[in-house]
Amino acid sequence: MKSKKILVVDDSAFMRKLISEFLSEHPDLEVIASARNGHDAVKKAIELKPDVITLDIEMPEMNGLEALKLIMDKQPCPVVMLSSITKEGTDTTLKAMEMGAVDFIAKPSRAISLDLHKIKDILIEKVLAAAKANISMKPVLAAKPTVIESFVQTNPGQRDRMTFPFQYKKMDKIVLIATSTGGPRALQHVITKLPAALLAPVVIVQHMPASFTKSLADRLDSLSDMRVKEAEDGEILQKGTAYIAPGGYHLKLRKVGSSIVVTLDQTDPEGGHRPAANVTFRSASAIQGVEKVTVIMTGMGTDGADGLIKLKETGVVKAIAESKETCVVYGMPKAAVATHLVDEIVPVDEIAVTIVKYVNDKR
Structure with a gap:
């Protein structure tokens, strides 16, 4: 019996099918459902309580970041983001990490492509690791943390980092x-x-x-x-x-x-x-x-x-x-x-x- 239940979320039907097939090949993983957008993802996460969610960042109606926030609020579980390798995609991925996503996978291309076969093993490895992940660590606070004082004093409030x-x-x-x-x-x-x-x-x-x-x-x-x-x-x-x-x-x-x-x-x-x-x-x-x-x-x-x-x-x-x-x-x-x-x-x-x-x- 397969022990880890996976929800696959992507706006592309082809990608949903391909990712589901990849993950289902592993004896310890079972894809129990897929979702086509953020709204659908949040609804199914609450209903099905999966062990891991793979979540595309760029989706219509509700994007991956919006869905991630609701999932972590309503039905926390390990989430692996799928990101495009663009400046916007990398920045958004880091925000997802701050919000509680466990890990991410960089898609070889944003377009529908068989290049995804190149990351099949990485995808399986990261989903298996995510299934064992500790998601209880608090998210990074939005407010700037208190900086530890060093014994070297600088001018209060001055952020001159180049001339010490x-x-x-x-x-x-x-x-x-x-x-x-x-x-x-x-x-x-x-x-x-x-x-x-x-x-x-x-x-x-x-x-x-x-x-x-x-x-x-x-x-x-x-x-x-x-x-x-x-x-x-x-x-x-x-x-x-x-x-x-x-x-x-x-x-x-x-x-x-x-x-x-x-x-x-x-x-x-x-x-x-x-x-x-x-x-x-x-x-x-x-x-x-x-x-x-x-x-x-x-x-x-x-x-x-x-x-x-x-x-x-x-x-x-x-x-x-x-x-x-x-x-x-x-x-x-x-x-x-x-x-x-x-x-x-x-x-x-x-x-x-x-x-x-x-x-x-x-x-």
């Missing part, structure tokens, strides 16, 4: 963050609380396709005191700035003099991921004279655990893992904790203050 004198001093610490499923929402809980005067750069590996990472960086930048940007090949890391690895590229770090420089490449995916946190962590482990604060947050799989082992073998590292109760998927943090190398396990709302504590520690 400490940016160009010798770098002695770096923050490395790894996350996957549920990561965009978790990152918003963390990055928006970090001060612009943080005495370290922050390097983020979020498993996402190309173009989505740029939208994520722009979104976090607009909400944060800290500067947030998509990392570029060859740039020098600056304190008080967060860098997100671009989708489709591994991000590696190397030391040049007293600076740390970003290298991007398209070598083979690792563990099915590019970017992969293990790749970034291993490259950071070769950098001597720089302490690392490592954070592994919500995500499916084990990425980051092997890299953490390498980091601990080669330098001074403080490791933080997100606790199970706030993870959307307790995979990556669980694997990190299993190494017995994690220093603190904390809920997502306490990660930022823990980062600041370790960065400010001058022992």
